Amino acid sequence: MKFAWKKILPIGAAIIMVLLLIAWGWTGLGTASFVRTTLSGLTLGSLFFMVAAGLTLIFGLMDVLNFAHGAMFMLGAYMGWQFYTNPTFIFGISPLIFAFASGLMLLPLIKPALIRWEINSKLQQNLPRIAYALALLMIFFAFNQLDIMGLADTAMVAITTTTADNPLAELSAQEPLLRFWVRPALMLVSGALIAFATAKPGDKTEFAVAEKTTQKWIIVAALFVATVLLTAFREALPETVLLMNGNLRFFLAMIVAVLFGLVFGGIIEITLIRPLYQRATFIVLMTLGLSFVIREVVQVLWDPLAYQMVRPPFFAQPGKAETVLEWFRNGNSTLNIFGVTFPTYRLFIIALGLVMFIFITLLMTRTRLGMIIRAGVQDPEMVEALGINVRQVFTFVFALGIAMAALGGIGAAPFIPVQPLMGDQFQMQGFITVVLGGMGSYVGAFIGALTLGLARAFGDYFALKLSLSPAIAEASTVIIMIIVLLIRPSGLFGKKE
Amino acid sequence: MNAFTTNQSPQPLLSVENIQTFIGQFHILEGVSLTVPANSITVMLGRNGAGKTTTLKSILGLTPPREGRVVFDGMEIQGKRAFNIANLGIGYVPENRAIFRQLSVMENLKLAERKRGDLEQHADFIFDLFPDLKRLYKLPGNHLSGGQQQMLAVARALVPDNKLLLIDEPSEGLAPILIQQMMEAIRKLSATTTVLLVEQNFIMASQLAQRYTIIDDGKSVHSGLMQDLAQNEELVHEYLGASVRTAKSGGEQ
């Protein structure tokens, strides 16, 4: 078993080194400083991982460097924060989005019939164009004079009371339902029109089989019902959400961020990245441009301000809990760990990162999708030749990566200010993490993120203690990356190629 | 078995009609036509770089032909996406084997399932052809030898119910004893599945196949019954060059 040694030796050496570092740090710094700095480092590392995980998955499978990842992290934070503090904007817009989606989801259902349609070539060319034009027109009218800025402004009205009967009473009333329902209706039709156009009616070279039709009808029906409900209760829903238990609301906010990330990531992959797979440099430029666009839109809607999101009640009760049990009972904001007073919310961030790591590990090792991803990293062409729709897998992986970034964003929101540039630093660190851990390796991303987080925290500690410039701490991550790359050019867990 | 009977059914399982394939701006295939009758082995012969692999990839849609027709099982498939074509019942054994190195032997086979239970259903048949794979079941793909990889590549194409197998140079780089085993395996699987084979080893080709098509410089130049080609030394010499010596000496060097 020669190969076993090769594997065990570096890992063993690394473990011994880490243990030595811990022993040395513990004795040198004293328990309190050491524990506090370590936990701070793990918090940072956890956030780095949430960004790096998506980056590395996306790069590993598709060779795409997503420079809009930080912007999507930021968007996730905004969506979650809005849902948590005042979801009027989200519920005001969502009927239109859901209506559009339910129209669009007709595509796989109508395509098999449409492509077999006998029409002459002129009609075949022009029908989609007409449909697209009509759809755009309808979208224009659907949004025409919708008070988007007004809706966005609601987020800036801080809702602080949790006991009031109607926390949104002071907000101005929205458009009456009798007039509003036309908007989602228009969006539904325009979604269906776009589905019609992209199905390429009459195009005999297209290929589609009608399979799993019931399943697809159920999706359309579910989206349609959701549209109707969201339209009917669009003013009541924000109030309901705000009157919910704060912890539940925060949990839902995380789900909203994840769903948003999945949908947004999917749309970006299909519309912007897919046409550019053959041109890697264009993708870099495109995602870079996209990040600017996202940031500008956010600034227009919510001003370039920094918002501080309140922590959910489970982490908000002033005072220190002596034990974990006490924290669980009272929801204290800090906890005593080895004599160190540490914010409980940061422990939650560490846990969230851990949960995400476990989720990815299970996904990659225990599911067919994970198998497809691992195979696709090596040879997407062969995966396709086995009868697997690799394009669809690409879309899903991209969406998943964005969803993880968005979840990281809302996870970070109660910890760092919510503002348009909040993702940039994490994106930078995320890229360094990915390079350090080995491009495409999620285990590498995890180890790398923790390493960088710890380096950052200990760097800060020493910079403060020895009154050095804090730039030392910021440089430490890059220094570590350079050292690792000198020893292992493909990163800690990278494949040699 | 049916080595000398040829199935001349009016509708072949696969017919390729004058396809033109470009890779980048290179015009690689300039008119390849061939037919593969059902329940037989058809071999594609030709020099290195003639365009045999590209022909297989064009059929499967991995390098879609720009012009021409590909008809499989009565359906035009040119221009369709590769995964759709494969799902019609075409298995592919590429010349580089393309075993997934990060996946175990079992996972490599599992991945090829088109519906749940495919592997279980065909496991006996597969292990009967390649008993070694049973022993290697848990091993990661990157620990397999070249010969074992080749067996796995063929086995992978047998996991789902395929009507047609495209097998690219299965004997390449194998030891003589393994070539024998591979030949035996292909003969056995051809009892249930139609095969389009690319093979440089003329001995192997002539013993297995009932029909042949010769590709030269991106064009199909000749096709017919294998037993006729074996007699036509001139033709073999003209298009296959070195292969003729292999055929006469009867060895692999």
Ligand SMILES: Nc1ncnc2c1ncn2[C@@H]1O[C@H](COP(=O)(O)OP(=O)(O)OP(=O)(O)O)[C@@H](O)[C@H]1O
């Ligand atoms: N990606 C590519 N870019 C440019 N040319 C290519 C590419 N792939 C193949 N070719 C060219 O296409 C021609 C046919 O290649 P192909 O692999 O189909 O030949 P082959 O008959 O399978 O050869 P061999 O017996 O060596 O496997 C060759 O001249 C090759 O150089």
Ligand SMILES: [Mg+2]
């Ligand atoms: Mg070849």
